[in-house]
Amino acid sequence: MKLIIVSGLSGSGKSVALHTLEDLGYYCIDNLPAGLLSALALELEQAAKPVEKVAVGIDARNLPQSLQQFNDILDKLKSRGISNEILFITCDPATLIKRFSETRRRHPLSDTHISLAEAIELERQLLEPIARRADLFIDTSQTTVHQLRDMVQQRVERREDNHLSLMFQSFGFKHGIPGDADFVFDARCLPNPHWRPELRPLTGRDEAVAQYLGNEAQVTAMVDNLTAFLDTWIPAFEADNRSYLTVAIGCTGGQHRSVYLVEQLQHYFRTRYPNVTTRHRELP
Template identity: 40%
Template sequence: MGLSTPQKIMLVTGMSGAGKTTSLRVLEDLGWEAVDNFPIRLLRPLVEEVLAGDERTPLAIGFDSRTRGFDPSAIVAIAKDLTKRDDLEVTTQFIDCNNSELERRYNETRRRHPLANGRTAIDGIRAERDLLEPLRRWADMLIDTSELATNELQQFVRQNFETQNAGELAITVSSFGFARGMPPLADLVFDMRFLDNPHWHPDLREQTGLDEPVASFLQQTDGFEETFGRIRDLLIDLLPRYQAQGKSYVHIAFGCTGGRHRSVYTAQRMAQALRETGFAPTVTHRNLGSRAADMVEMQTA
């Protein structure tokens, strides 16, 4: 990597118990140099030391309310100064989680919250949320893990940081089933339940949107081609605008009832359409492996 390439620095923070350590470990696995609970007062000297070296290994720096000298307003001020430099590419990742889920996690593990000070876990959680609000507002990327399992958070971090180059817009196109919950990290959600459902055709039920018979069925469904073209044109127009505004990550999700037919085919085809226009999206199918269940599909066909 040439010395003219900006040094990548990711500041990783968030609510205690939300998944900061998990995110840092995945970044380290992806080749980032990761440092956790780093003293904020040493951040500028560390940056200068890294820039003095011959390599530009991406650097992830983790900190939270337990970090020595933790002052959210001071951290934001330092981050603002660093983002003005041409030799740095600085982003801030905030790992969040709702209070009730954080309380459940603390009660389940019997760990003490670092800000509880002898009180209940929820008291500590509320105090920390107030303390971290300036950082949450400042962060470039907010990851809400309230409904994410650890492996789902790991997958999300891998998708967005494994191959992303400086200035590149990281795009995820996914499929999901509404019957199994909305994707908590999606920026744009398109509901494909207006299409005829292949689930109700016995010869298609056990197949998925990756199979040719399902693809052929949906291509001939009234309204698909026209709607697909409009969504494609909208995305081709929006994505460069997001990038121009400094947005680094966009998650586009297509949903249907069970997440196995309509949404899967649409996501696959949309990803291909975006590739043909110069983008490089990652594709994931959240519920592709789920069992085709009549009870799920009957909730809303």
């Protein structure tokens, strides 16, 4: 049985992730009391027709003591030979406040005595035991609903068992550093195609930009250094039984240099690892 635990902050996209998994054939249960997780797994295993793929939503609506005992609950599952992955959806507080204000929804932890900002911080603290054990973080601060669905499909559902899921992501520093990256590299020191009028409207995926950057010694040196570094350290993450690894590369606007570098790394590592995906955060 493949068990995925979906958790995260209210308003960050947990329901979207769970519905995506349901569309992919998972037996889904939302807002399950954490203390019932072991009993649920046992019942599904012993069913007349065993369920192969299960996704469970666990959030801050749980009893606080259940969340505090989350490590013990997972250890009990592991002792019974039930493997699991934890997908944790997060988002920055300012974006969450904006989302709740626009939809006029009430945060599940807010009331007449607790403001929305305080409820968000309280929820983050309550879910810390789950966040510490998460296999994959997805930060939706600058992610649309459609992008989140695509990421869940690419990273969770399409990941081959026992193989690392490796994502290369480009971004623009002026739009903020992604909060879900394991490695962040800065490409702003490289020659910038933005200052070439004929290249400005293009992206790092266009041939003209690729030729320009590919002819720059600094750019080729950075590509070589990044591939050498990751070739050395990705196996260490695999040996530590990591299921997911995200490498983010940023430039000023996330249009040229970072996109080109991500494309180069994706081309290099896709022949070495079966689960390699890319995301260009600032491109349509």
